[in-house]
Amino acid sequence: MNVRAFTVLCGILSAGSLYAQKTYPTGTVYFRAKDYAGPPVADAPYCGETRNVRTITQADGTQKTEEYAPSKSCRDSAGRSRVESPVWLQPGGPQVGPLEILLRDPVARAKYVVYPVNKTVYRQQLPPVKAVHPPRPMPFPAEPAVLASEEKLGTQVMEGLVVEGRRYTLPPGSSGNWDTRVTRIAESWWSPELGVSVLEKTSDAVKGELVHTLIHITRGEPDPEMLRLPPDYAVVDEGGDFTIPWGSESGAIPVETAGH
Numbered sequence: 001m002n003v004r005a006f007t008v009l010c011g012i013l014s015a016g017s018l019y020a021q022k023t024y025p026t027g028t029v030y031f032r033a034k035d036y037a038g039p040p041v042a043d044a045p046y047c048g049e050t051r052n053v054r055t056i057t058q059a060d061g062t063q064k065t066e067e068y069a070p071s072k073s074c075r076d077s078a079g080r081s082r083v084e085s086p087v088w089l090q091p092g093g094p095q096v097g098p099l100e101i102l103l104r105d106p107v108a109r110a111k112y113v114v115y116p117v118n119k120t121v122y123r124q125q126l127p128p129v130k131a132v133h134p135p136r137p138m139p140f141p142a143e144p145a146v147l148a149s150e151e152k153l154g155t156q157v158m159e160g161l162v163v164e165g166r167r168y169t170l171p172p173g174s175s176g177n178w179d180t181r182v183t184r185i186a187e188s189w190w191s192p193e194l195g196v197s198v199l200e201k202t203s204d205a206v207k208g209e210l211v212h213t214l215i216h217i218t219r220g221e222p223d224p225e226m227l228r229l230p231p232d233y234a235v236v237d238e239g240g241d242f243t244i245p246w247g248s249e250s251g252a253i254p255v256e257t258a259g260h
Contacts, residue, residue, distance in 0.1 A: 028243050028244070028245050029100065029243065029244050030241065030242075030243050031113055031122070031124075031238075031241065031242055031243070031244070032241050033124055033238070033239070033240045033241050035104075035111060035124075035126055037081075037104060038139060039129045039130065039131060039132050040078075040079025040080075040081070040104070040106040040129065040131045040132070041075065041079055041131065041132055041133070041134065041136060041194075041195035041196075042077060042078060042079045042131035042132070042133055043077050043133050043134065044075070044077075044133075044134045044193070044194050044195055045074075045075055045076050045077045045219065045220055045221045045222065046074070046075055046194055046196075046217055046218065046219050046220075047072070047073065047074040047075075047217070047218050047222050048072075048073055048074075048196075048214045048215065048216055048217040048218070049070045049071070049072050049073075049214070049215050049216040050070055050071040050072075050073065050212050050213065050214050050215070051067070051070050051211075051212070051213045051215050052067070052068040052069075052070065052071070052210070052211075052212055053065060053066070053067045053068070053210070053211050053213075054066045054068070054207075054208055054209065054210045054211075055208050055209045055211075056207075056208035056209075057208060069086055070215075071083060071084060071085045072084045073214075074222035074226055074227070075222070076221055076222055076224075076227060077221060078106070078107055078131075079104075079106045079107075079131045080103070080104065080105050080106065080107065080227045081103070081104045081227075082101065082102070082103050082222070082226050082227055083101070083102045084099050084100070084101050085099065085100045085102075086099055086100070099114075099116060100113065100115075101113070101114035101116075102114075103227060103229070104126070105227070106126065106129060106131060109125060109126045109127070109128060110123055110124065110125055110126055111123075111124050111126055112124075112229060113244070114229070114230065114233065115244055119230070119232060119233045119234065120233055120234050120235075120236055121229050121230070121233045121234070121235045121236070122236050122238050122242065122244070123235055123236065123237050123238065124237075124238050124239075132195065134192060134193050134194065134195050135192035135193060136192055136195035137192060138164055138166060138188070138190040138192070141168065141176075143174075143175050143176075145171075145174065145175075146168055146170065146174070146175065146176065149168050149169040149170070150166055150167070150168055151166065151167040151168075151169075152164075152165070152166055153165030153166060153167055153187070153189075156189065158189060158191075158198045158199060158213075159198055159214060159215060159217050160217070161191040161193055161194060161198055161217070162191070162192075162193065163189040163190055163191050163198050163199070164189065164190050164192065165187065165188070165189045165190075166187070166188055166190075167185060167186070167187045168185070168186045168187075169183060169184075169185055170183065170184040170185070170186055171183055177204075179204065179206060179207075181206060182204040182205045182206050183204065184202055184203070184204040185201075185202065185203050185204070186200075186201070186202050187199075187200070187201040187202075188200050188201075194217075196214065197212075197214070198213070198214045199211065199212070199213050199214070200212045
C-alpha cells in the first residue's frame with residue numbers, strides 16, 4: 001500500500017450490522033473509478049476486524065478518546081476480498097448509517113459497491129493485475145519526497161504476526177496530507193505473511209491521532225457467500241467516478257452531474 005492509499009484508508013471509519021436500521025440520515029459518499037488497493041494477494045486467506053480509535057489533545061492538555069465502530073474484512077485464497085464499513089458513525093454509540101460493502105474480485109476483474117438501502121450493486125471494472133503471494137514486502141510510496149522521509153522502525157509481533165514498521169513525515173499540503181496547516185506523521189506496521197497492515201496510525205496537531213488496528217484475525221477460507229453478490233440486488237455498471245446519496249433510495253449520480 002502506498003502512502004496515498006494509506007491516508008485514504010485512514011479516512012474510513014468502519015462496520016456494524018447490515019440489518020440494524022431501516023432509515024438513514026441524508027448524506028453523500030463519493031466513489032472513485034481508480035482503485036488504490038494494489039495487486040490482490042493470493043494464498044493468504046483470512047478474516048479480521050479493524051479497531052478505530054481517535055485521540056485528541058484538548059486546549060487544556062487533557063486527552064479525549066473516541067472509539068468508532070469496527071470495520072470487518074475477509075479475503076480468500078484467490079484474492080477476492082470484502083470490506084464492510086458504516087458510512088455514518090456516532091462515537092461511543094450505535095451505528096447511525098448504512099454499511100458500505102466493498103467487494104473486489106480479481107478473477108472477474110471487477111469491484112462492487114453494495115448499497116443495502118436501494119438493494120443495488122454498483123460495478124466497476126478493474127484492470128488485469130497479476131496476484132502476488134506471501135511473503136509480500138511492504139509496498140513503497142509512489143512519491144519520491146515521501147520516500148525520502150521514510151524511517152524504518154524494525155520488527156515487532158502484533159496479533160501473533162511478525163510485522164515491519166515504517167514511519168513517514170508528510171509536509172503540509174503534500175500528497176497524503178491535504179491540510180496546509182500542519183505536518184502529518186503516518187506510521188504503518190506491515191505483515192509480509194498476510195500482505196496486510198496490522199496497525200496504521202496518522203497524527204497531527206489538528207486532527208489528533210487516529211489508529212487502525214487489525215484484531216480478531218482468523219486464518220483460513222471465509223464463507224464463500226460473503227464474497228458473492230446478493231442475488232436479489234440490481235447490478236448497475238459505473239464507468240467513472242460517482243456518488244451515492246445515502247439518505248434516499250435513489251441511485252448513484254455521476255460526479256459530473258453531482259456538482260463536482
